[in-house]
């Protein structure tokens with residue numbers, strides 16, 4: 461531990477609270493010991509984790525840099541200003557707000573900035589790949605706002621843009637929202653913009669899943685098209701667990717006032733510092749190569765799973781994730797998830813478009829390559845992973861002592877030993 465920095469100190473924690481120290485270690489062991497294929501997860505860098513575990517966590521800083529409600533903000537102001545400037549530069553945006561605590565909090569602020577309760581939004585339906593915060597009944601967004609939903613086309617399984625246009629003309633929504641959590645394909649932002657212009661709607665992109673690919677210049681950016689773009693910072697982007705919003709200059713003060721004081725209290729200055737570190741990482745050529753490799757890997761994985769009869773919806777992917785239909789191998793999503801889990805492979809069951817099963821059973825799985833790509837894996841490893849998933853899902857068992865679970869787990873152990881997460 462350096463004298464000039466007093467922050468994370470594992471030994472001190474272990475001495476005082478061995479229970480929680482043990483959880484920190486065993487969680488690290490869990491993520492190192494298996495394959496992490498959850499499409500919304502990643503392994504942030506030691507630099508990001510250092511900022512997170514710092515004394516900036518202590519500071520109250522309600523307000524914005526130079527305009528705080530508390531004294532003593534000179535140092536945290538520097539961190540937030542760096543985060544804002546780096547975020548604007550990374551996405552070539554007019555304005556950035558880096559205070560949202562998470563993706564859902566960022567979205568809440570966008571609602572607050574543009575809508576009053578009872579007004580209408582048009583967004584992608586959850587069972588077709590949207591998100592809870594896009595107007596589902598369980599969420600504030602569906603309770604307080606009138607949400608109309610579009611879905612995907614039955615044949616292409618990709619967004620039905622004609623339906624978006626038809627519903628926009630019929631319902632005249634105040635806001636049209638693009639983005640979701642299970643969309644394997646690129647989104648046609650120009651088409652959405654044209655529809656918004658036609659009906660006078662605000663165009664909002666929830667880029668939570670794919671913003672890292674935009675930051676890495678691996679896919680087109682929504683920023684030139686959208687009025688406002690909200691996102692998480694912990695998915696492909698690989699920063700701390702948090703959120704942020706970029707928008708056009710004309711919406712800057714509405715967004716800032718909606719984040720604070722409308723929706724949140726004091727910002728988490730340690731997380732904001734960690735976001736600044738992450739934005740700096742994302743501006744490197746190393747990160748750009750990473751983002752391109754994430755997509756290349758997702759492509760190989762999706763195709764290889766398809767060759768085992770585990771069909772990728774839409775026929776493949778343009779991004780970091782693919783969604784797979786298990787119906788032809790006669791396995792449900794919940795079974796596949798449990799069997800893979802028993803074999804050391806973490807992935808999630810997922811509804812596929814027009815899924816005949818209930819959401820808690822599901823006919824599909826979702827896989828993503830952010831974590832395994834951070835570990836340095838490439839195309840050969842993706843083919844191996846596809847074979848291991850197919851073996852576990854179709855021949856395996858939820859019992860970790862089943863011979864197939866053991867056999868696959870042994871191969872997983874070999875693979876992760878060659879590409880360690882958080883190498884010592």
Ligand SMILES: *Cc1c(COP(=O)(O)O)cnc(C)c1O
Nearest residue numbers: 562563564591640641668669692
């Ligand atoms: C992950 C996600 C969110 C929510 O982010 P949290 O940080 O979990 O609140 C919102 N929108 C989309 C599309 C997401 O994928």
